Amino acid sequence: MNSSFRSIFVAGACASLLVLGAWQSRDVAAASPSTDPAYAPEVPAEPGQLRMRATAAKALASDDIAGDMRTPSGALSFQTTSLSAGKAAAAGVAPERVRVRLEVNGALIDHEIDYASGTMIVRTVERVVIDEADRAVLRSFQNELGRALSDQGDMQRMPKSKDFLWRLAEMYSEVPLGRKFAPEWVVRRDDATKIEPSAPTLPEPRLPFARDTGKGLEVVAAACAERSGGGFTNLRDIANVCDDDVAFTRSSSHDYCPAHGYSAKSVRYGCSASSCAGRCGAGCGVADGVGAWYQDCLDHDVCNRDHNSQLGACGDEFNEAADDYAFGSISCYTTCG
Ligand SMILES: [Ca+2]
Numbered sequence: 001m002n003s004s005f006r007s008i009f010v011a012g013a014c015a016s017l018l019v020l021g022a023w024q025s026r027d028v029a030a031a032s033p034s035t036d037p038a039y040a041p042e043v044p045a046e047p048g049q050l051r052m053r054a055t056a057a058k059a060l061a062s063d064d065i066a067g068d069m070r071t072p073s074g075a076l077s078f079q080t081t082s083l084s085a086g087k088a089a090a091a092g093v094a095p096e097r098v099r100v101r102l103e104v105n106g107a108l109i110d111h112e113i114d115y116a117s118g119t120m121i122v123r124t125v126e127r128v129v130i131d132e133a134d135r136a137v138l139r140s141f142q143n144e145l146g147r148a149l150s151d152q153g154d155m156q157r158m159p160k161s162k163d164f165l166w167r168l169a170e171m172y173s174e175v176p177l178g179r180k181f182a183p184e185w186v187v188r189r190d191d192a193t194k195i196e197p198s199a200p201t202l203p204e205p206r207l208p209f210a211r212d213t214g215k216g217l218e219v220v221a222a223a224c225a226e227r228s229g230g231g232f233t234n235l236r237d238i239a240n241v242c243d244d245d246v247a248f249t250r251s252s253s254h255d256y257c258p259a260h261g262y263s264a265k266s267v268r269y270g271c272s273a274s275s276c277a278g279r280c281g282a283g284c285g286v287a288d289g290v291g292a293w294y295q296d297c298l299d300h301d302v303c304n305r306d307h308n309s310q311l312g313a314c315g316d317e318f319n320e321a322a323d324d325y326a327f328g329s330i331s332c333y334t335t336c337g
Pocket residue numbers: 190230231232296320321322323324
């Protein structure tokens with residue numbers, strides 16, 4: 001971990017200029033392949049050696065697991081703890097909460113999901129900043145854990161301990177480079193967002209822009225807001241994203257300050273789209289597209305790909321997608337790709 005890493009993007013200095021873009025919920029099947037931009041291919045994951053360890057909890061017949069993984073970029077270890085009524089949950093019983101401790105290249109990140117309240121809390125003791133080696137390890141973890149769990153059997157019937165660990169692996173496979181964790185990040189599941197009727201997209205303003213002060217034109221400094229407004233919209237409720245024979249297009253919005261403010265455009269998504277755009281996790285995943293497919297994950301994918309970047313300016317899109325990674329309904333069991 002590089003604790004001295006400084007984001008090149010200065011947060012909080014931007015003022016809102018215009019509310020740009022509006023959701024278009026129109027979905028179009030069988031779009032021309034030419035509408036799919038030639039995104040830069042995602043960097044393939046490094047190979048990793050993943051081991052599941054026997055745990056003390058296993059002796060108590062729980063569903064919890066632990067293990068570690070080594071890759072050329074570093075090491076990771078993990079441990080889950082399932083709880084009900086403050087005690088270790090028995091095997092086969094859905095727990096009220098699950099804790100997951102990850103140690104990534106020596107840095108501890110603790111997670112706790114509470115299913116009744118719909119919250120996930122991420123805690124660190126020391127400030128943690130995700131550097132390139134951490135990202136490489138986490139990207140390998142998505143692959144290796146996904147493969148291991150898939151080999152173990154039916155991913156639809158995984159206990160919550162494995163389900164939560166796997167969701168975190170998917171989330172961290174797309175974590176922004178330079179993402180800081182400290183000391184507590186509370187993620188709340190957003191209520192399902194109503195799909196708004198389609199509306200025209202406003203043009204993007206030029207930044208910086210000139211205004212007439214009465215004494216001549218004055219150049220106004222760039223103003224750009226990292227706009228909040230994530231939701232919890234399941235793309236699978238809108239179109240069969242698992243069908244890799246049909247192309248779907250849909251409006252997606254993001255900002256990338258200071259280059260541009262919040263704006264929308266039509267993009268392809270689903271199993272047939274480049275790198276499974278819209279899936280909450282890098283690429284199509286190990287198990288043929290299995291995952292949560294949500295609007296906020298689509299917006300984050302598009303931000304990353306448009307700017308060929310995992311840097312901080314797509315960080316707010318990552319934050320808005322966090323509840324979708326953690327709580328989104330899972331679709332596409334071995335049907336995609
Ligand atoms: Ca969300």
